[in-house]
Amino acid sequence: MKLLKSALFIFAAALPFLASAQEGYPLDGTWRGEWGQAGGEQTLAVVVMNWDGTTINGRINPGRNTINFTSASLNAVGWSAHIEAQTREGETIVIDGVLSELGSYHRKLTGTWVSGGVENQLVLTRE
């Protein structure tokens, strides 16, 4: 318990520094959040994105069941992102979201996650 308290204290102390960095391409980095029906069960999602100058490369839930992006774009007018990815089983995932808190390290991508023909809500926060 003492250890947990210490870890929480260190995390809290570091927050001001973490909250004010990463100033490059707005989608670059690791994003974490949840998708699901409003008021219903939410599913954790981790999305990693990297801009190489021409393409936004990325993957969802890195690990054994990584889902790779098939396409992604960011429209700088309104900061809307569109991402398509495909699972190993061939299921397509479509994410549409809008960036907010652009100047913050922990900016947000809020929108929809469509999979299996069902539209869900999605909120991702940049870590």
Add this chain to the structure above:
Amino acid sequence: MNTTLRLKTLSLLISACLLAACGGSTTEESTAAAESATAAAAAAPAPRFADGTILFDRMPGELGYWGNPSLHSLMEKGVEVPMNEQGILSNIDDAAKVAPFMDWSLALYKHRQANGLQDDPVNVCISPAGPRHLQDPKGFRMVQDRNLDRVYLMFGGGNRNWRHINLDGREPPNLDEVQSTFFGYSNGHFEGDTLVVDSRGFNDRFWFSNGGLPHTPALVLTERFTRTDHDTLVYNVTINDPRTYTRTWEAEWTLGWVPGDIEEGFCEEGRPLAGVAQ
């Protein structure tokens, strides 16, 4: 030759001071004499080491540093767009003229401009880096360490940070193999009297220019430092960041020699850089 010129300058300065002290002239005349002395100093050639290498810092017994940049934000060479000392454009419609932006970087630049640069990391004491340090009103020094084959850039701005430039002939690092940092990795060599520096390996946790021009870790700078005379340093930088700009581009400004020492100052989060007792 240098010594003669310096002595001449010194004697002009002393004359100007004496004129003022003796009350033999009006304030205007004293000012004119001082300006004349300053003009004479401006004509002095750049100092050199015994082997002829340009000296970018002080001569023995001298106090001074580089400051008063002629430009306050990165802007493509040849472009003239009005902006204030923080790099805020007088007219936001000029934004696209400043650099060859990609769509996203132009939009981000405009966003930062439109909100008065409130997201500037400097506001929370995250140091500027890259060319921005060389436009800081607090100035900087370029100290050549000939034993270690290095040049140290010592900044008055930010938190009085410093970076170094290796002159030992090493190759630039592979960007895929180095940890990106605020000041990157700088290797330099002389081309005639110009110090040419390759700087890369930057992170994207800072703004590399006043005014909020974006960059990514792909940024590579070619910096050229030329001391054209005792009082003038020309800084030219080529910006290559293919993730942010559609092509490489160049910016250039001059810095003046400021007699005296860099003002001591420290950054306090949430407050402007505070000057401490002189």
